[in-house]
Amino acid sequence: MLIALLPGDGIGPEVIAETVRVLDRVTDKLVFETAPVGGAAYKAEGHPLPPATLDLAKRARAILFGAVGDPDCDRLERHLRPEQAILGLRKELGLFANLRPATLFKELADASALRPEVAGAIDMVIIRELNGDVYFGEKGMRKTASGRREGYDIMSYNEDEVARIARVGFETARARRGKLCSVDKANVLETSQLWRDVVIEVSAEFPDIELSHMYVDNAAMQLVRNPGQFDVIVTGNLFGDILSDQASMCAGSIGMLPSASLDANQKGLYEPIHGSAPDIAGQGKANPLATILSAAMMLRYSLGLAAEADRIEAAVGAALEKGARTPDLGGTLTTVQMGDAVLAAL
Ligand code: IPM
Ligand code: MG
Numbered sequence: 001m002l003i004a005l006l007p008g009d010g011i012g013p014e015v016i017a018e019t020v021r022v023l024d025r026v027t028d029k030l031v032f033e034t035a036p037v038g039g040a041a042y043k044a045e046g047h048p049l050p051p052a053t054l055d056l057a058k059r060a061r062a063i064l065f066g067a068v069g070d071p072d073c074d075r076l077e078r079h080l081r082p083e084q085a086i087l088g089l090r091k092e093l094g095l096f097a098n099l100r101p102a103t104l105f106k107e108l109a110d111a112s113a114l115r116p117e118v119a120g121a122i123d124m125v126i127i128r129e130l131n132g133d134v135y136f137g138e139k140g141m142r143k144t145a146s147g148r149r150e151g152y153d154i155m156s157y158n159e160d161e162v163a164r165i166a167r168v169g170f171e172t173a174r175a176r177r178g179k180l181c182s183v184d185k186a187n188v189l190e191t192s193q194l195w196r197d198v199v200i201e202v203s204a205e206f207p208d209i210e211l212s213h214m215y216v217d218n219a220a221m222q223l224v225r226n227p228g229q230f231d232v233i234v235t236g237n238l239f240g241d242i243l244s245d246q247a248s249m250c251a252g253s254i255g256m257l258p259s260a261s262l263d264a265n266q267k268g269l270y271e272p273i274h275g276s277a278p279d280i281a282g283q284g285k286a287n288p289l290a291t292i293l294s295a296a297m298m299l300r301y302s303l304g305l306a307a308e309a310d311r312i313e314a315a316v317g318a319a320l321e322k323g324a325r326t327p328d329l330g331g332t333l334t335t336v337q338m339g340d341a342v343l344a345a346l
Contacts, residue, residue: 004060010276011286012066018288018339038082039070048085065271095261098128108252121228128240169234179231255287258294284334315345
């Protein structure tokens, strides 16, 4: 099975390298092909998502993605910036459903920014819509009537986009504790009013699921106050971006959380939710566990290798239990040593 490896920028190549070592240990069914993406691709080929990279992503059964983002590229025209690579892949491949599980490994209760007894209750999945919202609306710079500069980005969702991600939310809740919380800003935004109306309409198909609604500001507060109340959260692209970073810190470290971005046929792109961390790139300080756990999601959701996925997740837990900690978790292990710790547990 062909896997596209897109390491990208910053710490991306380091965390992908450890993940490939782990994958090679649990299965010999994978064939890897690597292509440049992000700032690295811009520097090598003049575009953050070169045609050959997109082609590889389309041919592959699944995509394992590191991170994109490079301060050298921050002043480029927007369509050439590294971030456009991941946005382009999500759009071109129709990867609309982003699953971001936030679970606290019990060994890490003291690494959370929250009190251990609050953090210990975290066990949720954030389902973030990825193909719409203010991310993909018309945007630009213009002048006001008085000649002042003005930036704008149009937010919109149509009902079909909301209904399909709502269904992913309900189905995910059905496979868990049966609770779905839809997060919006319906008290202010028309986009959110439609979102809420459509989620309620779709809920008729899922009478067994307990549906609630929360404004995004309140959700941000509740995530810190009592994260254990959430089972599945479904939300739009922008709110999901923000809340999933927040949830990661509640769960210990942003270096721990994996994600899956799926199309309608379980083809997926798998990536850690953290970014390229240019400040620590190349120093061996990055935590590879979010990427290793993303690979486990890949085995489970796109490749039908659930037993191998379980083995990887158990090995991560065992390594943590033995005290393996990279600097983000308060330890001193290098990226490679953390990879070694997972391999040892396998
Ligand atoms: C994420 C990232 C991306 C996003 C960036 C790199 C474009 O923050 O995957 O959460 O905003 O979606
Ligand atoms: Mg983000």
